[in-house]
Amino acid sequence: MASLYDAVRAGERLATRLESEPGSPVCLTVVDDSGSLVYLYRMAGAPPRLVAIATAKAYTAVRMGQPTRAFRERLEQEKLTLADFQDAGLTSLPGGWPLQRAGNLLAGLGISGRTLDEDEQLCRRWLDGLNMDLQGSGVAS
Secondary structure, three states, X not given: OOOHHHHHHHHHHHHHHHHOOOOOOOEEEEEEOOOOEEEEEEOOOOOOHHHHHHHHHHHHXXXXXXXXXXXXXXXXXXXXXXXXXXXXXXXXXXXXXXXXXXXXXXXXXXXXXXXXXXXXXXXXXXXHHHHHHHHHOOOOO
């Protein structure tokens, strides 16, 4: 089973790879199941505002139990606003993804710094890397 720290290690590896790839600098965050920040990586040159944005994406993913893009679509379909949830930490920006194992929410992952679609793709890449790590170690995901 994946742990919170497996997610952090996979995030560190992704951050290292992103440093050598073209593209705008990003910020990566992990929050635990309560929404508390446990990991933050801000690439050189990434604007400081990305810390709060990436953290809000991770927080929203774990608090709502769904990717932030799905949450955004729910808001649009049900004609809701973020204010309806009475939680100032929520965002509707894509780029946040929950980490679930065996039906339990373990963490929220958040990335900010590129386009919303790219942020979301990087989150998927992060999860794919985590799953590959677990499969390589013989741990079922």
